[in-house]
Amino acid sequence: MAHILIWIALAFLLYVHVGYPFVLLVWRRLASRPVRKGFWEPSVSILIAARNERETIEAKILNCLQLDYPKEKLQVLLALDAPSDGTEEIAWKYADKIVNILSFSQHEGKAGTLNRAAALAKGDILVFADVRQQFDRRALRELVANFHDPSVGAVSGELMLMDESGREAADGVGLYWRYEKWIRAQEAEIHSMMGATGSIYAIRRELFTPIPPDTILDDVAIPMNIVLRGKRAVFDGSALAYDQVSASPQLEYARKVRTLTGNYQVLARMPELLSPLHNPVWLQFISHKVGRLLVPYFLVLLFIANLFALHGIYLWLFCLQGTWYMMAWAGSLLSLRTPVPEAPRMVAVGREVRRP
């Protein structure tokens, strides 16, 4: 019995982490659907929901105004969710024909704030952005070019996590993020990604439907709604936004908990995603999103089942697992001993990143 459970758990874990990426690789080779990008200039509304962002709001507004896009076709909608730290006063200094401030006195949360901002957006394309991350100067043009292809309903840009030296991070969190981006890119070339990057994504305005105000992951709910309506949600690695990599795995863990809680919420609220009859990217959704949620339980199953089969090849497997978890434990000690640096604010200039 233990042997069967071990092989079931191993097969599942290998499929999620190795088999599925391999399936994507082969699938993409056989049936890639490249996006027919075309450079055009529709009207664009950048929606930024913010709460207490006194430290970063000014840099974000300036970043939006420096984007390579005709100003007469650009609207920056800054939706402030009842800020209490002076964010509003700073934002109002920039209010003009391009920068529109929507200040709500009633605290609504991010999703509710986005709903209200979207209702007032004038652009044909809605671009969603967070305050903290900076857009590359050409990011908007690259995003918008994807909508030249009528099958595209949503586009995600690429978030570059930079380390302290200004290079793309390649430590534990950075590597994980690179792996995740690679998966998304493959999925998008076949049909659609299973969500977008919250700090840089865009949709056609006519495809926006308000989301429940307590939605945790707007960047999954909005694109997946669009996919369920028959359009593609694609990934464009040339539309870049920059952020500082989490100073420690613990900070990334906090973010990940929120993301995974949000994935459970998406499953509960959009059960049609679990149906191959309704979801055109059903296999990818099950393999990527649902598979990831189940991985820890299969890891536990593998470890416990292995305890009941400590001979031959299974003993080697147990030693491998033991070594892995010992290394993880040592990694946690190393991580705790390393002082957590304060994340510096970054300014993106073209493809370079420098600190002020």
Place this chain on the structure above:
Amino acid sequence: MTKKAFLIPYTFTLLNWAAVVGLYHFVHKTALGDIWPEQHVPAKLQDLG
């Protein structure tokens, strides 16, 4: 390089554990819906111990 070799399994294990904690939050309706992340999420996680 040595540190990285230890941080990779740690990050992998930690991020997998996040799925279990995520389920806890979802089931207990502490769904972290109010996401202005840096201010709110760590506080709730600390509450979990």
